[in-house]
Structure formats: structure tokens, C-alpha cells
Amino acid sequence: MRTVIFILVALLWSLPAWSAGLQRGEVTWVFRPQADPGAKEARLWIPYPPTTKYQRISRPEIFGNFAYHGVLNDVRGNLIIYAEWDLSKTRSPEMKVRYLVERKEIHPQDLPQGTAPWNPVHFAPYLQLDSELEGLSGLAAQITRGKTTPLAKARAIYDWVVENMRRDPKVRGCGRGDVSRLIKVKAGKCADISSVFVALCRAAGLPAREVLGLRLGGKEEAEITSWQHCWAEFFLPGYGWVPVDPADVLKALLIKKTNLSDPEIVRLREYFFGGLDPFRHQLAIGRRLNLNPPPEEPPRTFFMYPHLEIDGQAKDPLDPKGFAYQIYFRPLVSEEPLAR
Structure with a gap:
């Protein structure tokens, strides 16, 4: 498994060199x-x-x-x-x-900074929180304090997840996404980390959802049986769904044994807010x-x-x-x- 992780992180670091975006x-x-x-x-x-x-x-x-x-x-x-x-x-x-x-x-783009009209009724499934997470609104309000636009709120939540959570390699699979527990331990795998982002967005009134996928290999044939991966999307009025992958930032942070000021981590942190590498494909959306x-x-x-x-x-x-x-x-x- 450790070899697989090194390969995937290497692919991310070399992305501009040979992928040509496809x-x-x-x-x-x-x-x-x-x-x-x-x-x-x-x-x-x-x-x-x-x-x-x-x-x-x-x-x-x-x-x-x-x-x-x-x-x-x-x-x-x-x-x-x-x-x-x-x-x-x-x-x-x-x-x-x-x-x-x-x-x-998916290249990070200049996303609209303002607000646009939207109807929350159309996004009800992506605003719903489990009953045990209703108290999460206080933390979401604290994280987004002073932020007045959907984009600014989503970015504040993304930054909080990157700065406060860590990848736990001992978790089985991609994790179970138990947010009430994760908010306390602040550690997990990709589905855990993405679920925290989604839950905090919803608590802040932003539609969000988990995206479930499977990584793809690079130039060589590979067995990818255990290469499942989860990232997230939030809805930006006037634009559409925006992908984020804080879990891959935290994976690179763990594997490289470095800190958030490392230039490569800074680059990945910016890249995975609105951008995704092509070494993955989507299988499904949502949980349960x-x-x-x-x-x-x-x-x-x-x-x-x-x-x-x-x-x-x-x-x-x-x-x-x-x-x-x-x-x-x-x-x-x-x-x-x-x-x-």
C-alpha cells in the first residue's frame, strides 16, 4: 500500500510535466x-x-x-x-x-467572487445535515466569520480542513465519514476528510457533496483494486459545482513529511481548490x-x-x-x- 501512495503522490507532483491534462x-x-x-x-x-x-x-x-x-x-x-x-x-x-x-x-479557474441568485429548494439534498450534526453550525459560523460570499466561505472551510485535520494511514479503506467523531479526532482518510468539508459547507448554508471515485494509473499498467478515492464539490451560484480535494493535500503532507509552508504543498493546496488531476474517475455522488x-x-x-x-x-x-x-x-x- 505504501508503494501505491508514493506512486500517486509522484504523479501529482509531476502533473504539468507529461499529463497534457488528459x-x-x-x-x-x-x-x-x-x-x-x-x-x-x-x-x-x-x-x-x-x-x-x-x-x-x-x-x-x-x-x-x-x-x-x-x-x-x-x-x-x-x-x-x-x-x-x-x-x-x-x-x-x-x-x-x-x-x-x-x-x-480540471484546471483551477478564476471563480466568481460575488453572489448570484439561487433557489435552495433545488439543492435540498446537498444542504441536509444528519440530526447529530445540527450543532455544527456554530463551528461553521466561527470558521466563516467575516466572509460574505459563497466562494469566500467555501475557501475558509477548505483552509480550516487543511490546517486542522490530518491523514491517518491506519484507517481502513477510505474511512466511514463519521463527522461527529471526526470533528473531535480531526484525523482520517479521504472520505473522512471530504465528509468534514461537506458537512461544514452545509452547516454554513452552502450546498456540497462527496464525489466517489477510483484512481487511474500513470504510464504503466497497474492493479488499482484498492485505489478508491473520495473528494468533494460545493455549489457556487452563478458558476456551478466546484471540486476540492483537501485529502490529497494532506496525503502529500504526510508522505513528504513536511509542513504547510513547503512550496510543493502550497502549490497543491492552491491547485486542489477548484482543480483536479486526470488520474482519477468519478463513480458515484453522495453517501448512503x-x-x-x-x-x-x-x-x-x-x-x-x-x-x-x-x-x-x-x-x-x-x-x-x-x-x-x-x-x-x-x-x-x-x-x-x-x-x-
């Missing part, structure tokens, strides 16, 4: 669920990436010996690949999902998604991992060997065809 490649998900003798049914939900302003998904292919599969969506529009197996007929279920991704770099069709057990808070159930019992997606799945990335140049 990453293109083939992503392949391979599943071979393991079931105990006597098991009757396996069901699998996989996040499927959308085509957006900054990424294009094409040439999807799905293979397997499933009894049924389909591409569905939840109430927020997130795409889900669903499959099920009758284990009385298929003792060795398998599935492969492959697609081409083209991801653009209502999967379609409904599973027997609720999935993890963040649907950037697949969800597998054997006879209604969920498997741990943070144990890909026990779960029996792998994800691979193969970079492509020009119009190189996908593998068969």
Missing part, C-alpha cells in the same frame, strides 16, 4: 465470488462511472455466467451494474466489466445510496466499492481477496483498441 485507458473489473457449499444465491452491485463534463466513458463490455444482469440507477441518477447467480446451477460465478475512460484535468434493487444488508456509507451478498449476507469489500475481485488499469494512446 488520461485515457481501459479499466477492467474482475469478479469471482466465493460461496460456501450449499449457498443458493449470489447478488452483486457495482458502481458504474457516468459520462460528465470532465470524463467520457465508452465501449462498455460485460461478460459472465450470471443468470441475470442489468444497468440500473438510483434516485440520484448514479449508475449501478447489478448481477445475480443461481448457485444451484453455477458453482463458480464470474463476471468481468470493462470500459474505456478518458478523464480531463439506495441501491437498486435493494440489498438485504445496507452497503458501506460510500458506494465506491462493489457490494456482494451470498444468501443475503454481505461480504467485506475491503477484503478483495476474500471477496475475490480485482480492478486493473491499462493506459491507452491514440486510438489503441481495447483488449478482448
